Amino acid sequence: MPSKTTERAPAERPGRGPHRRGPFARGPFGRGPLTLRARRARTAYLFLAPALLFFAVFYYVPIADVVHTSLHTGPRADEFDGLGNYVDAFDDPAARNSFVVTLLFTVGTTVGAIVLGLGLALLVNRPLRGRALFRLALLVPYLTSVAVVGLLWRNILDPQLGILNRMLREFDLPTQQWLNTAPLTTLVVITLWQISGYTMILFLAGLQGIPEVYYEAAYLDGAGSRQRFWRITLPLLAPTTLFVAVMAVISGLQAFGQAYIITNGGPADSTDLYVFHLFNVAFRSRDFGYSSALSVLLLIVIMVFTALQMRAGRRREVRY
Amino acid sequence: MSRTGSPHTPHDGSRAPAPPSRRRVLALAGGAAATLPLGGCGAGAPEVRGGGGGGGAGTVSVYWNAGHDYAAYRAAVAAFEKEHGVTVRMQKYQWPDMRTRILTDFASGNVPDLVEEPGGWTQEFALSGDVLSLQDRLDADGARMGYPDDWQPAAVRHNEHRGETYGIQLHQTCSLLLYNKAMFRRARVAPPTTWEEVVRVGRRLTTGDVFGIALNQDQSYAWPWLLQNGVRLYDPESRALLAPRAAAVEALRFQADLVHEHEVSAVPTPGTDYSGPQKLLSAERTAMILSGPWDLEPIRKSSPDLELGVAQVPRRRRRSTVLAGTSVFIPAKARHPDLAWDLVKRLTTLRTETAVTEKEGMLMPRRSWTSQPVVRDDPVTKAFAEGLTYAEDPYRGAYLTGRYGELSVDLFRNLYQGVVMQRRPVEEAYDEYVSAGRKLIRG
Numbered sequence: 001m002p003s004k005t006t007e008r009a010p011a012e013r014p015g016r017g018p019h020r021r022g023p024f025a026r027g028p029f030g031r032g033p034l035t036l037r038a039r040r041a042r043t044a045y046l047f048l049a050p051a052l053l054f055f056a057v058f059y060y061v062p063i064a065d066v067v068h069t070s071l072h073t074g075p076r077a078d079e080f081d082g083l084g085n086y087v088d089a090f091d092d093p094a095a096r097n098s099f100v101v102t103l104l105f106t107v108g109t110t111v112g113a114i115v116l117g118l119g120l121a122l123l124v125n126r127p128l129r130g131r132a133l134f135r136l137a138l139l140v141p142y143l144t145s146v147a148v149v150g151l152l153w154r155n156i157l158d159p160q161l162g163i164l165n166r167m168l169r170e171f172d173l174p175t176q177q178w179l180n181t182a183p184l185t186t187l188v189v190i191t192l193w194q195i196s197g198y199t200m201i202l203f204l205a206g207l208q209g210i211p212e213v214y215y216e217a218a219y220l221d222g223a224g225s226r227q228r229f230w231r232i233t234l235p236l237l238a239p240t241t242l243f244v245a246v247m248a249v250i251s252g253l254q255a256f257g258q259a260y261i262i263t264n265g266g267p268a269d270s271t272d273l274y275v276f277h278l279f280n281v282a283f284r285s286r287d288f289g290y291s292s293a294l295s296v297l298l299l300i301v302i303m304v305f306t307a308l309q310m311r312a313g314r315r316r317e318v319r320y
Numbered sequence: 321m322s323r324t325g326s327p328h329t330p331h332d333g334s335r336a337p338a339p340p341s342r343r344r345v346l347a348l349a350g351g352a353a354a355t356l357p358l359g360g361c362g363a364g365a366p367e368v369r370g371g372g373g374g375g376g377a378g379t380v381s382v383y384w385n386a387g388h389d390y391a392a393y394r395a396a397v398a399a400f401e402k403e404h405g406v407t408v409r410m411q412k413y414q415w416p417d418m419r420t421r422i423l424t425d426f427a428s429g430n431v432p433d434l435v436e437e438p439g440g441w442t443q444e445f446a447l448s449g450d451v452l453s454l455q456d457r458l459d460a461d462g463a464r465m466g467y468p469d470d471w472q473p474a475a476v477r478h479n480e481h482r483g484e485t486y487g488i489q490l491h492q493t494c495s496l497l498l499y500n501k502a503m504f505r506r507a508r509v510a511p512p513t514t515w516e517e518v519v520r521v522g523r524r525l526t527t528g529d530v531f532g533i534a535l536n537q538d539q540s541y542a543w544p545w546l547l548q549n550g551v552r553l554y555d556p557e558s559r560a561l562l563a564p565r566a567a568a569v570e571a572l573r574f575q576a577d578l579v580h581e582h583e584v585s586a587v588p589t590p591g592t593d594y595s596g597p598q599k600l601l602s603a604e605r606t607a608m609i610l611s612g613p614w615d616l617e618p619i620r621k622s623s624p625d626l627e628l629g630v631a632q633v634p635r636r637r638r639r640s641t642v643l644a645g646t647s648v649f650i651p652a653k654a655r656h657p658d659l660a661w662d663l664v665k666r667l668t669t670l671r672t673e674t675a676v677t678e679k680e681g682m683l684m685p686r687r688s689w690t691s692q693p694v695v696r697d698d699p700v701t702k703a704f705a706e707g708l709t710y711a712e713d714p715y716r717g718a719y720l721t722g723r724y725g726e727l728s729v730d731l732f733r734n735l736y737q738g739v740v741m742q743r744r745p746v747e748e749a750y751d752e753y754v755s756a757g758r759k760l761i762r763g
Contacts, residue, residue: 076448159586267738280730
């Protein structure tokens with residue numbers, strides 16, 4: 001949208017041309033009035049400053065500190081150890097186990113979040129009675145904290161005193177040891193129960209952004225509902241799918257509460273999620289250096305996964 | 321930020337200051353907002369006002385277990401506050417949260433003045449130099465407070481490191497057999513006294529969805545059986561881990577068999593706490609559990625009509641059970657160590673101990689406590705007091721490896737849960753544990 005300032009801009013740019021010195025350039029000898037571009041840049045930086053300060057203090061400085069700590073060992077992480085912690089990480093069966101467990105968890109929650117979220121979005125995108133209530137009900141678990149969800153499901157799944165087995169008993173069905181026989185799958189299902197409402201909302205927004213005219217054109221060309229889904233809906237939802245996939249992978253790799261609240265990593269480390277594992281390395285084994293190295297490795301893995309996903313997603317982007 | 325010039329005011333001061341623009345006001349407001357979270361960083365950190373060291377006005381910061389906020393301790397703290405003119409700030413935590421907190425405090429150097437710990441931390445943190453040695457203070461005050469003569473020897477040993485005392489035992493507990501008297505009466509059986517009887521009695525008591533015994537998902541509850549078979553976590557002299565092997569394998573297999581072979585116990589469910597068996601006993605879904613006095617109050621509260629019995633643990637090669645309990649220590653960098661020491665003395669008097677037992681049923685480490693009427697006249701407390709005479713610390717010796725956490729929790733949980741919950745072959749799981757443990761100790 002053109003503004004008054006923009007219209008006057010060419011007349012207020014004495015710093016352009018051979019004397020241009022970047023966004024903060026002033027007049028000759030740096031003493032003249034600021035150019036419009038420089039004023040804009042300065043305003044932008046001033047507005048960005050609080051956020052940058054916040055990120056620096058709460059993200060970048062701690063990340064730098066974690067990298068620094070990862071090069072040290074001992075209870076206080078004060079003995080320089082070079083890359084020793086990183087070497088140990090690749091040789092540690094417990095770290096490997098937790099990484100594999102976390103990958104499986106991430107695959108399960110990511111695929112599940114996309115399939116369930118899209119399915120639910122398609123369902124609530126139709127004209128249904130009480131649609132708003134249905135959407136709200138599906139979103140409520142996402143608004144609940146992991147701690148509450150964890151405690152809730154622990155009580156539901158308790159093999160002796162839980163509601164689920166009690167119901168099975170009522171119907172003369174065999175009871176199940178949910179957290180013993182398939183603990184990781186159970187955690188995936190609980191996580192999907194919690195996050196599917198959120199992914200549904202994202203897909204719903206994506207669905208409502210697809211112009212109706214494409215469907216009408218396809219319909220006139222004789223495309224059936226299945227063809228319309230595969231040829232129009234799914235390709236045009238690619239940006240949403242990419243976003244959901246990236247966010248689900250990141251949150252899957254960073255999952256902690258499920259193991260911390262529900263299973264404590266058990267039975268026998270079968271749900272020892274990576275972040276839960278590195279938390280225990282730090283606060284149970286008091287090995288902050290090694291724990292920091294595990295954190296840095298996770299950061300790298302997340303960055304690589306995200307970059308790969310973004311690249312793959314961009315290649316498949318479709319425009320009509 | 322030293323620069324104060326606005327976009328309208330060059331920093332050479334050649335112009336008169338212009339009133340702040342809307343943009344600048346917004347930018348400053350944004351900056352101020354960003355500093356708010358920084359101000360919150362110190363929230364909850366140990367706070368000290370006024371004089372430090374030995375006394376004067378100020379705040380004495382104490383980390384305490386959330387379940388041990390007893391009236392007798394509150395009374396002792398109130399008297400302490402009145403006499404010294406200080407405020408005691410009792411910050412209550414569950415053990416895992418307290419550990420996270422205290423380790424963070426050690427790293428920052430901003431520590432509380434006194435910490436209650438669940439057993440093992442005193443030696444572990446003494447090893448890393450984070451705990452104050454109490455030896456000088458005990459040399460001065462020990463005789464008056466009856467230390468060490470009036471404390472159970474195990475309680476004294478439990479808080480020693482390289483010949484010096486670093487902590488004082490606050491509670492001393494042990495695990496015994498808690499059982500539902502009515503269920504035993506109906507099945508016409510008596511509490512088991514041997515492992516064979518555990519199986520036999522368990523079978524008599526198991527009917528439908530009620531089990532004779534309930535094993536705990538928490539690995540530490542495996543130790544009574546291991547101790548009864550003469551197993552120790554670590555022997556510093558021979559450097560043997562979980563030895564003797566045959567006895568350890570047999571004790572682990574016995575527990576797995578209770579679940580899978582004899583089917584007298586439900587499969588324990590993985591989780592974050594150790595209250596599963598207590599809930600089953602309260603709900604009359606199991607007839608007996610191995611547990612300590614910490615489960616008495618929840619059982620009485622949730623099932624006031626339940627006829628609760630307490631029996632000594634079964635024997636195998638010998639009678640033994642887990643010695644547990646809490647200690648208090650003063651961090652090396654505490655700002656008020658002398659005040660903290662005075663508070664320790666008040667919290668561990670025989671009078672306070674007796675009052676806590678009377679109101680809460682908690683067990684205590686003083687020898688003279690065992691002869692108090694409150695112990696002698698209560699059958700439950702008396703039974704636990706008897707248990708204390710043969711209870712043992714299974715981790716003794718392991719604290720000094722510097723790998724106590726991994727050996728007793730992480731790796732051992734893997735072994736116990738693998739065998740009891742997932743039916744892993746015992747020998748294979750055992751060998752894996754020992755191999756990983758040895759590697760850890762070697763560093």
